Amino acid sequence: MKVSLKACLPLVAGVLSAFSMTAVQAEEVTLRAISSFAPGTAFARPFEAFVKKVNEEGKGIVQINYLGGPETMPPCEVGNAVSNGVVDMANVTSAFYTTLMPWADGLKLATVGMEEQRSNGAWEYINELHNEQMNTWYLARTGEGVPFHLYTTRKIDEPNLKGMTLRVTPVYNAFFRALGGNVVQTAPGEVYTALERGVVQGYGWPVQGILDLGWQDVTDYRVDPGFYNVDVNILVNLDRWKSLTDEQRDFLTEMALWTENFDRTTNIEINEEERQKQADAGIETITFDDATAKEYLRIATESGWKQVEEHAGAEEVKKLRSLITN
Numbered sequence: 001m002k003v004s005l006k007a008c009l010p011l012v013a014g015v016l017s018a019f020s021m022t023a024v025q026a027e028e029v030t031l032r033a034i035s036s037f038a039p040g041t042a043f044a045r046p047f048e049a050f051v052k053k054v055n056e057e058g059k060g061i062v063q064i065n066y067l068g069g070p071e072t073m074p075p076c077e078v079g080n081a082v083s084n085g086v087v088d089m090a091n092v093t094s095a096f097y098t099t100l101m102p103w104a105d106g107l108k109l110a111t112v113g114m115e116e117q118r119s120n121g122a123w124e125y126i127n128e129l130h131n132e133q134m135n136t137w138y139l140a141r142t143g144e145g146v147p148f149h150l151y152t153t154r155k156i157d158e159p160n161l162k163g164m165t166l167r168v169t170p171v172y173n174a175f176f177r178a179l180g181g182n183v184v185q186t187a188p189g190e191v192y193t194a195l196e197r198g199v200v201q202g203y204g205w206p207v208q209g210i211l212d213l214g215w216q217d218v219t220d221y222r223v224d225p226g227f228y229n230v231d232v233n234i235l236v237n238l239d240r241w242k243s244l245t246d247e248q249r250d251f252l253t254e255m256a257l258w259t260e261n262f263d264r265t266t267n268i269e270i271n272e273e274e275r276q277k278q279a280d281a282g283i284e285t286i287t288f289d290d291a292t293a294k295e296y297l298r299i300a301t302e303s304g305w306k307q308v309e310e311h312a313g314a315e316e317v318k319k320l321r322s323l324i325t326n
């Protein structure tokens, strides 16, 4: 059951080579893109809106050939694929590419929104690190304003996970351990079975997407408050990015800004709808009192930064933290 994000399945190269571009490049370029989230589900949707808009407005400039999601490539391979150019573009959360950039899951700790990150130098710095450490261009971040939650099959009265095993990714790893839980790391595709078989008694996931994945059938409680902020990023292979014309790059940047804005302004409403859908599906909410909630969030933030500090230089962490938190 334990599927380490560090030991992913080998790449399905045969499937993907069928999509390879020929060397001849027309004025209009087609970028091959992959998503680490299942098509049509919560964290594929902003990317799909981006693809649709690019393909509608980018005729004669740039088109995107959306190859699919985890059915095409394991989520934890997506970072490698965009880094080495097997695909040109990826919709992927940093938690799935920590093997390439171990500090990257620190992006979830941002309390500053993308609009400000684009104006205060944060985006430039994060982009620079993606360029240097992963050979990618940090085109856009979606998920702003979407918190993560702990979901369980057991009722808990306090933030104490002793005796429980929780499904994690690097997003929740340090936090759930700090609360006394045992953890097992899996890709999203393993969560349903792990719960069904009782291998785990809970998991981390954002407020959005539970019903898309059918997990309401194996989930009894959502613990409030939520913590952190989702980061699902649109990355472009850096060599491919450099091969584009200024017009093509400017167009994609414009589309990226549209996507970030569209995503930010719709998330508040979607979060609310999702909470309602969870309640309608029988998922009960466990809400801590104010003092407990405050301590819960303090532990989340402290353990989260500690995990980032273990993987990045002190100066890098200091700079990142000063740019993405207020």
Ligand code: 173
Binding pocket: 043, 093, 095, 168, 169, 170, 171, 187, 188, 204, 205, 206, 230, 231, 232
């Ligand atoms: O798989 C996960 O729980 C995870 O890390 C994640 C990150 C961003 C959005 C959705 C899930």
